[in-house]
Structures are given as C-alpha cells and as structure tokens.
Amino acid sequence: MTNLNLHDALKQYFGFTKFKGLQEQVIRSIINKEDVFVIMPTGGGKSLCYQLPALIQEGTAIVVSPLIALMKNQVDAIRGISEDEGIAHVLNSSLNKGDVARVMNDIKSGVTKLLYVAPESLTKEEYIDFLKTQKISFVAIDEAHCISEWGHDFRPEYRNLKKIIERIDDVPIIGLTATATPKVQEDILKNLAITDATTYKASFNRPNLYYEIRPKTKDVEKDIIRFVRDFKDKSGIIYCLSRKKVEEIANVLIVNGIKAVPYHAGLDGKTRAKHQDMFLMEDVDVVVATIAFGMGIDKPDVRFVIHHDIPKSLESYYQETGRGGRDGGEGHCLAFYAYKDIEKLEKFLSGKPVAEQEIGHALLQEVVSYAETSMSRRKFLLHYFGEEFDEKNGDGADMDDNVRNPKKKVEAKNEVKILLETIRDTKEEYKSKEVVNTLIGKSNALLKSRRTDEQTYFGVGKNKENVFWMALIRQVLVAGYISKEIEQYGVLKIPQKGLDYIENPTSFMMTEDHFYGDDDNSNIITNSKASGAAVDQQLMSMLKDLRKKVGKRKNVPPFAVFQDPSMEDMTMKYPINLEELANVHGVGEGKAKKYGKEFVDLIQRYVTDNDITRPDDLIVKTTGVNSALKLYIIQNTDRKLPLIDIAKSKGLSMIELTKEMERIVYSGTKININYSLDDLLDEDQQEEIHDYFMEADTDKIQEALDEFDGDYDEEELRLMRIKFISEVAN
Template identity: 35%
Template sequence: MQTQQESRVSEASSDTPSRALAILKDIFGYPAFRGLQAEVITHIAGGGDCLVLMPTGGGKSLCYQIPALLRDGVAVVVSPLIALMQDQVAALHEAGVRAAFLNSSMTQAEAAAVERGMLTGMHNLIYVAPERLLTSRFLDLLSRTHLSLFAIDEAHCVSQWGHDFRPEYIQLSILHKRFPNVPRIALTATADNVTREEIVERLGLNGARIFISSFDRPNIRYQIVDKVNGRAQLLDFIRAEHDGDAGIVYCLSRRKVEETAAWLVGKGIRALAYHAGMGAPDRSRNQEQFLRVDGVVMVATIAFGMGIDKPDVRFVAHLDLPKSVEGYYQETGRAGRDGQAATAWMAYGLGDVVQQRRMIESSEAEPQFKRVASAKLEALLALCESTTCRRVRLLGYFGESSTSSACGNCDVCLNPPQVWDGTVAAQKALSCVFRTDQRFGAGHLIDVLRGNETGRVTQWGHDKVSTFGIGKELDEKTWRAVFRQLAALGLLAADVEGHGSLHLTAASRAVLNGSQAVPLRLQPERKKTSARTGSACEDRSAALDPAAQALWVRLRAWRADVAKQHGVPAYVVFHDATLAELVRRHPQTESGLSQITGIGTRKLESYGEELLEILRLQLDSGSRLE
C-alpha cells in the first residue's frame, strides 16, 4: 500500500524531465543539469518531500526554482537574510520569472501589493523570512493562497548544535502540520550526520528522500599557516595571490573586524567592515558596495556571508579559528562560486586553541552542548594539524570517501610538512608548565625553556627551575608550534578566567611518564609562488590576444552600465563565464547567442541586439577571434 508521500510522487508527469530541461535552457540559459539536480527537480515537481545537501555554488536554487515553474501555484521560499532574497529575486526578474520578496525593508504599501499578488497568482515564487512566515497573519494568508511548494533554504539553521542556529527554524514544522499536501524541500550546503538527522526530525521530513551531492569544491585551494603576525601574513597573502580581488576576511570579534579593516585600508587595500554591532544603514551600505563594486575585501564576523550569491569572491581568509568544521566549510564555500580558482586561507595559532576551549568551558551552556562543541572543535583542530591531504580529511568529516589520498590543491599536498618524534620536546614543555606552577602562558614558558633571562623570568625565579634552558636546541617558532599542538591534542588546557596561563590535563600524565609517544607536525617554510592562484578575471584576460582582450574589457564595461541602470550587481546581468564564452565563440546571430551558457530567452530579448552590436563592431574592426 502506498504512503501519502509515495502517492504524491507517483503523480509526476512522464514528461517532467523534458519540461524541466526546457525551462533550464529557455529561462536560465544552461544546456544541461549538473549532478543530482534533475533527479531532485523531478522528485519535488511530482509532489515529494526531500532534503538536499549540495555544496555552495552547486546549483541548489534551481532545485526549487524550476519545480516552482513546473507546478501550479506560488512557491514560498524561506530565507534567513534580506540580501539573499533581494539578490535572488533580482536574478529571477532578469530571467523573466515572476518573483517577489517580503521583508522589513519594504513599506507597508509595497508589502500589501505583494500579498495581493500571492492571492491572485501573480507570482511564481515568494521569498520570506522565517520570522514573518510564522506570524498568524501570514499563515492565514498562506491558507488562502494556492501553494505549489515550500523551500526551506539554509536548513542547517534548524540545528541547535550547528554554527548558524536560528530559533525560528525549529518552528517551521508547522508547515507540514498546516499544509500536509504541499511538498517541501529543505536545502543546505553544510550538515554532518547529526545535523542531517536533526533537520529531518525538526522539520517533520520523516520519509522524505535525502539527496547528497559531493561536498568537494576542487577549485578551492585550502591553506592553513602557523600564525605569527596574523594581519601582516594576511596582507602578504592578499598582495601575493589576490591583489585587486574580491574577498572575505573573517574575525571573531567586532573590535578586531574594525581594526583589521582600517589597517588594510591604511595599506592600500579597498576594505570594508561588517558586524552585527553596526547600525543597519552602515551594514547595508557596506554590503551593497561589496556586492556591486569589483575588488572589495569585506572584513566581517560570521554575521556576514550566509546566502551571499556573489560568484567572483576569489578568497576567504580566517584570522581566527572557526568553531567547527561545518562553520569552516560554510564560510570558505563562499569563495569561487563561479567554479574558477579560489583560495581558503587561515592563520592559526596557540591563542586560537586556547580561546576556543576557554569559550566552551566558560559558557553557561548545558554539559551536553559543551561536549558536542568540544567534539566539533577537536575535529577542526585535527584538520588544522593534519599531515595528510586537507581536502580528503574535510570530505571524510562529512562522510564522503575520496578516490585519491591527495588532491594536489591544498598546502599539505603542495608543500608536505615533516612529522617528527616530539615526545622529548613535549615532556620538556609539560615539565616546564609544572615547574612554573601552571600559572603562565606559552611566551613565558618558551623563554624559560630557551634560557632567556628576561626580567619576568628572573623576577619569578624561573631561571633557577630545573627546566630553565633545557630547550635551547629548538627555536622560538618551533616551540610555539609544540605548545600549539599540545593544546590541540588536549595535553594542555587554558584557565577559564582568560589570563592565558596553561595547565596540565589528566591526559598529559601518560606523556610525562613515557608511556605515550607524541608525533608532531613541523610547519614547512612556505614556498614562493611564481603565479597567483586566484584572480580568475585577470588570468582569463591575460590569456587573450589583444583583440579578444579589448572585447573582454568592452563587454565588462557594457555589463557594468546595464547593472547600474537596473540597480543590481553586475553578476546578476551575466556571470564572467558567460562573457568569456562570448569572447571565445564570438556569435554573430541571435541563434548563436542562444547557445551561450547563461543567455536564456528573456535575456536574449533584453540584451541580444546590444550584444550583437558589440560583437559585430569588434569583428568589423578587423580582429576576428578564434
């Protein structure tokens, strides 16, 4: 006997796949589906519920946008951020899709007009925040609307153990109770097994199909460096590999965000700040500049980024350690959404380990939450200290096995670290912590171990302890790495009051008595790179002959003008990849334009003549491109 879910799905028309493909080509301008997109679209179009895990840039939005156009009624998309709603609606308008959003940026009259449109079937898709959706007034409006489906974007926000928990998301199970016959699709780019189970349970998706795409983002180069002077290292990284590129720099505190942004500006980097403590107009203005102006670096707390659709972010940098692998993956995934080369860079040191452990231990959370948070931190530290491919370890965290033991596009693969027997060094370090009464931080302990007679060392009489000078064979940088890894391994812990002093843990006893070996990772010297890993726009331009480069510049200038006229970011008009294909193929007819990826029927009608004029003018100038 069929379940209600199976009965709904079985109603899918046999021509759904061909209709979906036609929409993909005609409206969105793409020639073929990627990965699991076609299967997901057929399932939800047929009335089935599902949970979709797909990496950032993998095409999640199409998984509900196309079913919304295949089914009768209005699709309601639950989205947590105003910026995401506005960007997606703008892009849909450019493609000729009837979409709208409801959020706090609108006047009462504007919102009322959208609501009337819902009742009269004027819209295919409506984007709404969970807070508004859950009001009794809006639920009543939904009950009077012909609904096609519910899409719950950023579904990981439902998880209390996750990095982006939103209390309102837990209440979204009401959609299944109030509208049991309306199919639902929940989507996220980040969810381990525990989070997946929580999404299913809290959203009432029991019996729903789960689609899991590969978490791999092969275009992103993962790079984690030993933090010495984080800001200076960040500046060197930007100048060497991403000068002039758009990027995001994440910091843990609001103060550090503002100081880092100001410092970068002083060094000639076009940087802006973003954090929750800023006024809404300032946040909105800075976000608009980041989205619409080329080459802006946004320095932000994790309050910024979720749902940002900007495809040409060439790097994401972390000056502070994230709280979990999920957080790290979600944040780094904002780089290279266009599939071009991008970098995920992080400076990581002992202070990060101490800070994160202290935050967990000193929090007022329940013991169960602290255990989960500690386990997530341990997994992230293992990624940071890995001596094997970072990508393989990252994918393994999400339960995805790799066919290779090395990706060839992370710092470990490109510049393998040495592993050495650090047992004796660990014993010296732990003994020094004990001999100085477990009251001092790493800097002081390193001075003692190296026999540095600083004023503080002599003041405390630590030039007389047995561990004074027993570590002269290692330099300061190596000792810093030793203490960092001992903290990462749980052999040292920091005081919860925040004074930075280190103390022994119960696990350190086995090392001190010689029953446990301690292999350590030696941070390799970073190799000088002769070429930049990012800057996809400039790299693509540099590979062109002079005539093609002139066309590339002209197309980008035209796109910028159109975007300004329409009040949207340039990438909403066309992605760089579309412009590059125009340069490469140089079509001379509307039929030829229609074969270019990203040019659907509406955009062909809107921009076809202007594009052909630019292309023909370039050809008439005597520069025929191959």
C-alpha cells in the first residue's frame, strides 16, 4: 500500500488527516507481515494500530481481548464507520447458537474484518477448527500485560495463547499494552515467542493529566463530594478496592445529588452492562468501581479519576489514571493515601505463596515510594516505566502537586542513625509498630515478654511522635537502608547499606509532609488547562444533546458519533452541508454520510436563528488557495525546478516557500527536494543532519542550530528537516 492511500484509508475510515505518534510505523510493520509489540499509553490510539490494517487487508484479523464490555465498545465503534454490520464481530460466551452461526457466515463470506474473542473462547475446539479453515490476516493480543505475572492484571488463560495461535495458522502476532515495565515487556515477548518482534514504545507521558495525592482522613467522603461538585456535569471514575466501599461511596454521592452508579463483579452481568452504558451515554456522571471497570473503556472525556484506595501497583495506578482526559483535555488524577491501606494490602498477601508475596511486596513498595515522594510525580512515574523526564522543561512539567506545592524537608541524619541502631539492637525481630513503640517508650505484651522495655535504648526517641517515626521508617525503606522480611510478614531487617550508614551517617533530608500531623486539606488545587480556541458554548451544548439522541437511537455511545474535538471544530467552522462537515477535524466522508445530516441541519438553523456570519466562506477560500499552491509546489518539485524559481513564480520569499513546504510534509504528504539539497550539502553532511533529527528529542530548528554551532545555516537545516519528515514520517 502506498503512502498516499494509507492516509486516504485513515481519512476514509476514521476521518483523521494524520496519524498520531507511532501509529503509521506500527501499521506499516503489520502490513509487512512482521511480528509487532506495541507499548502505547491509554489514549495514544492503540486500537487504530490493528483496526486500520485489518480493514484494508485480505482476511479476518483476530483480536484477543480480556473484557466483553471492551469488545462490545470497539465493535460498536467499527460498525459506526461502515455500512455493513458484519464488518466486526464478537465471539464470546454471551452469544447463542444462532449468533455464532451468523458470525461464522460473515467470516466465510469475507465480510468480517475484525473478530474480537476472549482468550477462553479461543480454547474451544469448534472455534479453533473453524478458524483453521479461514483466511486470517493476523492475531492482535490487546492488554498483553495480562500475560505477565509481573503485570497488574495477570490472567492465567493468556499464558496459552501462543500454542493456540500456532494451531490456527502461522500468522503475524501483534501484542499491545498500555503499561509495561521493562520486566513485563520481556515476559510478554518470551511467552508469545516473538522475541525478535519489531517493538514500538511511545512516550508514557500524558502531559494533560494532573497528578495529586492527598492524605486520607476520616472526612474522605466529604473531600470526594467537594471535589466532584467542582466538576459539575463532567464525567469521572472513582476507584475503590472493595465492593462494599463501592456501594457505600455510590450511595453517598447519590444522596448528595450527584448522578452516580456502582460497578463491581458482585453485580449481575446485566446490571454491570446497564451501568456502563449509562456512563457512556452520559445518563450518569460518575461511576464508582472496583478495578473490574474501565479496562479499555473508550470514553474520551473522563475529566477526573479518583482513587479512594491506593492501588496495588504503579502499573494499575497508571492504567487507571490513564482513563482520564483521553481526548487531550483536562484530566485530574486524585488519590487518597493512608499507610494503613498499604498494611491492609500487605495482610492480604501474607497467605499467598512466597514467590507471589515477593512480587506483591516489591510492587507495593513502589506505590509507597510514589505516594510519599517529594520529587516530580511525573518524573517518578516515567522513570518507573524506563523513561527519563526533564522536570524543568518537559511537557506537563508543572502538572502535579509536588511541583506546584513543594514539600518542606528537614535534616534527619541523627534520627535515621537512632532508628537503625534500634532495629539492630532489638535483633531485627520486630515489625514497624514494635520498633516505633520501642523508640517512643510505649510498652506492650510482646515487648515485655522479650524484656525490650528494660533495655537502655527503650524510649530513646520519645522526643518525637509515633507518626514521625512511622513516616521516617517508610522513607528509609524507600532509600534502601532497611528492608521488610517476606517470610516473617513485615519484620524489619538491616541490609549492608544500612549497617554502613550506622558507621558513617550522611545527610538524610526527610520530607516533612502532610502524611502526619496535618489533616487540613483545604488548599484544594484545581487544574485548569483551558483549550485555546473560542468554542461557541451554546452551540456545543446543542450538539452534545443531539449527539446523545443520535447515539441512543443508533445504540452507540455519543463519542462514537463524533468526538469532542470534532464538535469543537464544528462550533468554530459552522459547516452547513456534508461536504463542509467532511473537512472538520476527525470527520471523514463515511462519518459525515452516516451521522452528519442532522448535525448540519441543526447548525444551519442555529446560524440562521442567531444571524451568524460563518467564517467558513473565508476558510473555503484560503483552503482553495492553499490547495492550489500545494499542488503547484508538489508538481514543480517533481519536475526538479529550482526552489528559488518556484518561489519567484508565486511571488514568495524563500523562507515563505520553505514554510509552505513544511506545512505540506507535516500534513502527511511527501515532497522530494533531494535534487535541491544535493547542490547545497554533500552526502556526509546530509547524513549527519539526518542522524541528528533521528536522535533529537525535538525538531525545533533553534535547537539544531545550537547543536551544530554554526556548521549549517537555518535554510539548510529547514530543508533537511523537510526531507527528513517526508522520508521518515510520511
């Protein structure tokens, strides 16, 4: 498939004019029949990576997915872009015999391009036998972290997928996940036996998300209600660890006039599906859920994600917070943290096999470090996923509580030494609680039985409160001066690093933070990341109502009709016919035909009733001029006309022509200016600049000028950047 018709297919099926991030490279690899591994954060456009190649290739692509709700969601979305319902199907336990027969017929007749299956369904002999006889284009394994025991959502049935796929056909395998630490990545590749797969890893940075941790006090429910009220009429998810807590919080919200529903595995399937649909269809604003909810839920405008309980791992936390702001708009991620919750989770682990306990404790330790860190939360999170972040200038650098409100630190060198000596002198037999009681001189039966309360060091730290010592223990754990024994649940030990510290204490800056002594959380931070465009709010509200109605009628969620950014664009361009609508951001011909009529009619009435002068006349004119100029530039660079002559014939300066060419390549079209560059730069120079752009973090010309320090001028670098984008990105 050529470059041009890959972009055509993107526009035709999904209404986008350009790919996002790594999508195009991934799709090319899939079309080239390579095994591929994609690590792309939630909201990065993962599903399009396998949907588009499935739609344009011969045969049916099998997509293995863990949740029925997620499959239904994606099938609805794909059916929304096609005339034929059979283009996408689900094959899982929710189907009756007649449904299964219909699915098989559609696959046989070549109508079905995407078949979504649960891993359990793939083990059924009748399905394997049937699929063996069909043309399969590839197998995509979504949420691939489910394969790894180190992943946050391990599912044993995922471990056998490779064997089953081999039985069906020798086809390329595509693994996709939205979160994976280096350890999990390795595990996935090994298990699927695709260790030489082409791997694409997008940045895990979600700059529009604001991260905040608050102390969990007895007033946590009031805090949640106050917070949710600040997001009136906006969608949000609240996560709790237990079903009981889900029901409690949902009821509290409802009593306080907030439209909310519970979601957990204890509800029957029908109720769960109904509650999920109510959220997608915007009949309720908030879902209170256990982690059973939301995996791959494709709602782009979730404006806040609250963790009533801190999750069991940073991968879970990242995955769950990642459901906020998927459309690039506001996403406030608030977690309530109390160390008691961590201790509760540690207790759950104590009955498990030692290997599992070890993994569980290691993952929990990372969560504690994150919650208690005083550094940039974004930097901490990205480092966990093997990515470096510049906390001064990185994208979204100021979007967390630690950066906006730095915590106070105090020198605790002497206290660390006292703590370590106390653990050593009590023969490393006690858990945190007993160590703290020894420090503050508070006796109990265990300390009496071991005569600890008779020792000279008993009460050596009584000038500080127990909460101080508890916080210090956690921070010293993070620093690696003490460790927790896995076998004897929670007993504190001193590794060599800690013994060295006793001999040679160095500065230890302890975060004197709000997790002890300070229960006042009145300093609520609101995240305001406004979009720059002037949206017509009245029309936007009317379009949203219509979208909701159309969604209900077609039985698809509102955003499957049009996404928010597309509707914002409508409120600025006021399209009044289908042709104009097809030029709106993210709306293709198919979408315009399928859903557009009522929208353009509504906009037409609105324009007339409110006597609005449409900027569209201007837009059409400038677009016309631009497209004529674009065509002229492409044709004449193909003819290898000197660039200066092209500029002169159109009355442009050389810099104006360069900017036009930049616009063309950045919108996804190739331009060949090699003939011009060969006159300016020799092969080695071109290679040097090409390699620079390949390695650089940014394509900013100023940074390239600084890097080469006068070796090349601005025009040379700009032209090389055009060549680079044209060849590498398009």
